[in-house]
Amino acid sequence: MPPSAAATPPARRRTRARGRESRQKILEAAARVAGERGYDGATIARVSKESGLPASSIYWHFADKDALLAAVVEASFELWLGRVSLAIGATAAEKVRALSESVARAFRESPDFLRLGLMLALERRSDELEARRLYLRLRHEALDRFVGELLDERSMMSVADARRLVTYALAGGEGILLAAAAGDDDVDELFALHATAVLHLADVLESGAAR
Amino acid sequence: MPPSAAATPPARRRTRARGRESRQKILEAAARVAGERGYDGATIARVSKESGLPASSIYWHFADKDALLAAVVEASFELWLGRVSLAIGATAAEKVRALSESVARAFRESPDFLRLGLMLALERRSDELEARRLYLRLRHEALDRFVGELLDERSMMSVADARRLVTYALAGGEGILLAAAAGDDDVDELFALHATAVLHLADVLESGAAR
Amino acid sequence: MPPSAAATPPARRRTRARGRESRQKILEAAARVAGERGYDGATIARVSKESGLPASSIYWHFADKDALLAAVVEASFELWLGRVSLAIGATAAEKVRALSESVARAFRESPDFLRLGLMLALERRSDELEARRLYLRLRHEALDRFVGELLDERSMMSVADARRLVTYALAGGEGILLAAAAGDDDVDELFALHATAVLHLADVLESGAAR
Amino acid sequence: MPPSAAATPPARRRTRARGRESRQKILEAAARVAGERGYDGATIARVSKESGLPASSIYWHFADKDALLAAVVEASFELWLGRVSLAIGATAAEKVRALSESVARAFRESPDFLRLGLMLALERRSDELEARRLYLRLRHEALDRFVGELLDERSMMSVADARRLVTYALAGGEGILLAAAAGDDDVDELFALHATAVLHLADVLESGAAR
DNA sequence: AATGAATGAGGATTCATTCAT
DNA sequence: AATGAATGAATCCTCATTCAT
Structure with a gap:
């Protein structure tokens, strides 16, 4: 009416x-x-x-x-990326820690947008959604950028390992977001555990004994 | 007549x-x-x-x-839980490793059902979905069971810590599933990293230095 | 289900x-x-x-x-008619009064059935309903019976007038039922007025000055 | 765009x-x-x-x-009310007669709308219909208006009696409509009887001997 | 004397989208 | 730079009815 x-x-x-x-x-x-x-x-x-x-x-x-939702994804992603401060630090450990922290912060601050992203990622329909394609592409680009930041100096980690580490860091964050959506409410503790885990993995990977 | x-x-x-x-x-x-x-x-x-x-x-x-999808959730969850073999092992480390592995296997084997679960968890509509409620409840119960399995003997971990660990293990698995849905295809490597991470966290938590 | x-x-x-x-x-x-x-x-x-x-x-x-509802109509009508005690009395006035009273009572006692009847009467669909036909027929027969009871002796009223009077008495009762359904709650008073009115009309019709 | x-x-x-x-x-x-x-x-x-x-x-x-049918009720009622010319007349008897006549006319002219109204009034469902509520309210208002028209000068009738009389006049009209729907086709004669009856009741009520 | 299961037709309502202004 | 009005396809769900057991 x-x-x-x-x-x-x-x-x-x-x-x-x-x-x-x-x-x-x-x-x-x-x-x-x-x-x-x-x-x-x-x-x-x-x-x-x-x-x-x-x-x-x-x-x-x-x-x-579809175009509307793609625009939403684009705008929101930009905002979100802006919030993820660069991972600065002298040593690799510092940089990894900074990365963990900024990811945690970014996740806590934009849950709405991220939920949309995760839902889009989970979609499996035949008619490909532009909004979904865009989200996946932007996520990928962000991942690349994080890898770059982690590596730009003389690091002992291989590019492949750095990518693995960053992928794990991101996936873990997304998993925690999901757990939060599922009602596990000690999100902060989970992020703390995650930080510890990622730092440890960085260690492992750097010392060459990687998986 | x-x-x-x-x-x-x-x-x-x-x-x-x-x-x-x-x-x-x-x-x-x-x-x-x-x-x-x-x-x-x-x-x-x-x-x-x-x-x-x-x-x-x-x-x-x-x-x-709604009732149909709730029934789907219930039946699928049962099947899925059946697939997650109990975490057996003498030492805590063995049990944690067993847990990680079975979670990884279960995730790799029932991606369809889990995707539905994750989508339901992300929903945030005003008219509450019975299917969603049920999924969350079952997920919670499964989590409880895992905690129980991890603890039943003289463990040095507190109940709270065990719950944290299991929650992190599960959330990580879900995050990896998501990453897979998003196109990061080295799922096996991610699960390997996850196992390493969870084991390390178990160590940390057991040695009492828990965050 | x-x-x-x-x-x-x-x-x-x-x-x-x-x-x-x-x-x-x-x-x-x-x-x-x-x-x-x-x-x-x-x-x-x-x-x-x-x-x-x-x-x-x-x-x-x-x-x-349709057959089910027709059966309902038949059974209910029978019950209802049983409740309308015969209009007995020596003088016409007494009989009219008895008629009014028993109609009033019957209406007050079977509102559910009568509501169904009225709804059926109001239906105007092309595919004729057996339930409707039956209700109308039974209503007609009841009306005839009332007319017979009013007339069986040497009455000064013509058959046509008696039929008019009875029709009016019945229609009035139905109207009052409707008014009750519409929320006018002083049903008893309306029935009292109706009795007065019907008696008066009987008078008028008997004295031959009928329209 | x-x-x-x-x-x-x-x-x-x-x-x-x-x-x-x-x-x-x-x-x-x-x-x-x-x-x-x-x-x-x-x-x-x-x-x-x-x-x-x-x-x-x-x-x-x-x-x-529901909103559509409520709108129908509203529009039709307005039209119908417009058709019921005011009850004018010097003496009470004249006014009552005018009222009777205009009601009879209005009923004969808008049988479709009135049938809908009667059906709505008879409904007794748990999910209340807005259309029904509106019809009942408008019917009530119309009744009030008629009462007002009957009383506005020095009348010997009490407000309560006037209301009774009008209610009876209206209910009778509705009953006759119903009888017509039920196949009693001498509607004109019934309205004539009704007019006589209402006039008589007015007399009775005015002379104070009211029931 | 009943009843589980099935079914095509139709119920109200919402969908994404278009178009004339 | 907008927006009232329209629309065919799809949505979930209920209808009266049938049939094999």
Whole structure:
């Protein structure tokens, strides 16, 4: 049924500006909804209600639902990456510790976006989703960047090992996020354990005795 | 209304038996579909086509979609738990190693069911899903059982620490499953790293220096 | 879904007796349900749940839904008519008064059945309902009987006038039932007014000045 | 997404206007169908076919079936009330007679809408219907208005008596409508009797001898 | 005398999307 | 830069009914 005109029609401003604003509102609403109910659950109607804009307006800003969610993924990922401070430190141990910590922080700060990402990763449908493809690509790129940061100097770890380590560090973080979603609430302790584990693995890998 | 005479009295139990069979077919079809496309993607129409039974027949066996998926979760979980062989071993280290290994095996063998579980865990909708609730409860119970197995003798680990360790072991496994879904394909290596990490954490926790 | 076997399977008794019993239970359940929600709302599933018998058992006792509701109408009408004591009295006035009173009583005592009747009367579907036809026929017959009772002696009223009077008496009662359903709760007062009105009309009609 | 240039600026307000039109068409179709087959019988599919608009369009204009039928009730009631000309007259008798007549006329002219109303009034389901609630409320308001018209000058009747009288007048009309639906076809004569009866009751009530 | 199981048709409602303005 | 209105396909689920046992 017609959405019965919620807010007051705001004084006609710069149309361009309004445009950006609306787009932003839609993106935020979509991020919220998709973070809560996944790709399928993020219906256009729900995004419309949440953003206050009619469904047809969403289609003015985005080609279709897939494009909208891809845009959400892109924007959110950017924000998230920004939050993951670079792993700085003189020794490898320091760098690994810094990496662990920043991952933990980033996970604790953007649970909504990450939940969406994980849901997208789990999807297995035949019609490939652009949003999913993009998430996986960005995740991959982030992983590469972390590897680079870990290695840039004379490290005793091989590239392959560094990649393994970073992959494990990330996967562990995601697993903890999942455990949190499943109700295991001592997330902080889990992250602490994870840090210990990753440090140990770094040690092992560096000393060459790797797996 | 009443027929004039009695019918032929032959071969009893046909419909009864067929009922069980159909129920099973539906359950299997639903498990397959839901493992692939999640709760929302597991439409009744899809399950109907996959199982060969009309949609209305599905409703004879299950109250609604939620009850169907809850039944899937229950049956699959049972199967899965059966696959996780008990963690036997004399020393704590042996038991931890056995635990790691069986978790790894179980994860590699039932990826479909676990994917469904992870998707359910990530859902965050207002209308609570019975299927989700059940999955979380069963996961919790399994965790408890693992803790019990780890502790039953004179262990130097506190109950709390054992729970932490098991939770981390499980979360890590789930994270690796996720990483696999995200395209990191060296799953075996990740599980190897995970085993090393869990063993190390067990050591740390046992020596009392627990965080 | 399968109704999960509610009551204990009662000790196998005379099958014939059980048959009548079941039929009765179904009839009562159907009367209740149909009195509450009308013909369309009286679904076989609802009657099944209310009676405790499976839907297929209902079809063993009744050819189809229409036949079931027709049986309900027949049985209920009989009961109802039994409650309307004959209009006895020496003078016409006394008889009219007796008629009014017994109608009022009967209406107050069988509201469920009467509601069903009124709903059936209001139906206007192309596929004629047997239940509806039967109700209308029985109502007509009851009306005739009342007319007969009013007239059997040397009355000054013409047959046509008596029929008019009885029709009005009945319609008024039905209207009051409706008003009650609509929330006008002083039903007793309305029946009192109605009695006064009918008596007056009897007077008018008898004195020949009838319209 | 944004087209490169502006479109031609001609003839505004077409879709807007069509919207009202469609809504009206749906409302009319629904009134027709519901008047014929009641609430349950008024399926969305039927209304869709009758109105010429697809089912999904009906849901653009109305939240759900209940809201649609409530809108039907509201619109029809308004029309109906408009038809019941005010009860004017110098003496009470004249006013009562005018009331009777206008009620009779209104009943004869809007049988479809009234049948729907009566069916709604008779419903007794657990999930309360908004359409039913609205009908009852409007009927109540109309009753109040009639009472007001009957009383506004120095009348010898108490408010309570006036209310009784009006309630009886209305209930009688409804009963006659029902009798008509049940096949008693001398509706005009019944209304004549009813007028006589109501007039007499007014007399009785005014002379203070009220029951 | 019953009943588990099945089924096609139809129930209300929501979906993503389009189009004229 | 938007948005009211529309729409066909799909959603979940219920319907009356049948049939083998």
